[in-house]
Structure formats: structure tokens, C-alpha cells
């Protein structure tokens with residue numbers, strides 16, 4: 001990985017849960033999902049309408065913790081690869097942020113972050129979050 005940024009420590013993410021990170025305005029730019037010693041990091045950008053996925057702070061997963069959910073229109077994504085398997089954007093993917101777990105449990109992400117899809121960049125997500 002060329003350039004990296006310290007995102008958080010593994011202990012800051014609940015095992016079997018998720019946490020929003022890199023606060024920007026009222027939204028988190030990314031979220032991390034932890035399953036034991038495995039961490040995946042994603043842009044907080046739903047491919048359906050390019051809104052943040054969470055309906056409240058750190059709520060990114062289904063009730064059973066098995067899937068990522070966008071609460072705007074109930075799109076469901078696989079944690080393994082970000083594939084939307086149910087909902088209005090079925091067949092599309094979340095944008096993965098390359099991440100690395102250090103030996104001390106620190107979580108590092110590649111920077112700059114992957115680009116969000118064009119409609120997201122043009123629209124300004126905060127204005128449309130609750131519309």
C-alpha cells in the first residue's frame with residue numbers, strides 16, 4: 001500500500017458489528033465492519049441514491065449482523081464483497097476502501113480514499129440524506 005492513514009484500533013469496532021469513521025459534517029465518510037480479527041472498510045455511500053447507509057450512528061448492519069444494510073430503501077449487501085443481493089440496487093457493489101490490520105490491532109486505510117461514484121460527488125450527500 002503506498003500511502004496509508006491510521007483509521008482506528010480494532011478494539012474500537014465491536015466484534016460482529018460496525019462503526020462509522022472519518023466524520024465529515026453529520027456523516028461518516030467510511031464505515032468498518034469487524035468479524036473477529038477481520039475488518040473490512042467501505043465508503044459510506046449507497047450505490048442506489050448515493051446516500052449514507054446508516055439511519056443512525058454506527059447502524060450499518062442487519063439485526064442479526066450478517067449483512068450490511070442501507071436503511072434508506074433497505075438494500076442488503078454481503079459483508080464479504082459488498083455485493084447488493086436484495087433491494088433497489090441489486091447487482092451493484094459498495095466501494096471497498098483498501099485496509100490493513102497491523103500487528104498491534106491498528107487499522108490502516110489506503111489514502112486517498114477511492115472516489116465515490118459521480119452522482120454522489122455532484123449532488124452533495126448531506127442535502128439529500130433525509131429527503
Ligand code: FES
Nearest residue numbers: 046048049070073
Ligand atoms: S439509498 Fe440506499 S437503498 Fe436507496
